Amino acid sequence: MAIIKFGDGFVHGLHQVKLSDLLKLQVNRVVNLAGQVGRHFGNSLLVLGLIYYRSESGLVSLTDTDDLLNIVVVGLNIGSSYWAFGGIRLTTIAGGNDGVMAAAAVARKHAVKRFVPM
Template identity: 50%
Template sequence: MADPRIFGGGDDADRREQPGRRLYNPYHDLHVPSRTLYDLPTAPEFLFQEEAVAQRRSWGENLTFYTGVGYLSGAVAGAAVGLRRASAAAEPGDSLKIRVNRVLNSCGQEGRRIGNRVGVIGLLYAGLESGMVAVRDSDDWVNSVVAGLGTGVLFKAANGPRSAAVAGAIGGLMVGAAVAAKQIVKRHVPI
């Protein structure tokens, strides 16, 4: 049988107890404290200085963000509506397979329908807000409220001027309330 000390088969305690032997530490000569290795910066890092100066997403990022968030949230809400409708339409004599099929069909249909609508609203809002920022060359609450108003008007424009005006007012009020709530949260909630 081979000597376990040659092939490393012994315990670590056996190796530490032997005088004149020490464990190999590959980081011994670096002289870097471990705290600086793992203390990562919390601020974002930018490749170009122009990106660091801008405190806002670009129009393309805005478009992608609002459209994606709108579609996903609308799809989840639509799936919940579809689940409620499918459970209400269940009949006592249905088999489990029929019930599952009804739930999946209803959730998919309502999720697509509502997700597409809310995604289009997000697309319109992002485009109008980015356009307002480009035209006014400032980024403030006015851009958001006007974009919400314009989104409501454009989304319901096919239903007539009265419906478009009501939807525009609702959109402007909703965005205004969201901007006001964001300011209140920024002021009173330490993050």
């Protein structure tokens, strides 16, 4: 999402460039605007990634297993914590959705390892 927003900011920056400016100033204006738009989403993605990493490593050290159930529980945790301020219904739906998506990603990874020759 951050890359998409960066691209959106890039397009807005291209529209705001003045042809009378120097090329260096035009490039600087485009890059700055793209960074400002994409920074918020990039920071959100970074924070969620850190929460995911800490939750997963804590759960693995707690259970001494690295299996699909841990990934699903951590996905539930991430979805619930991200949407926590939206209300209980939204939190429950988002947590369940993220748990299912995490399970699907891990199942896909195991299927690729098993059926695709490397």
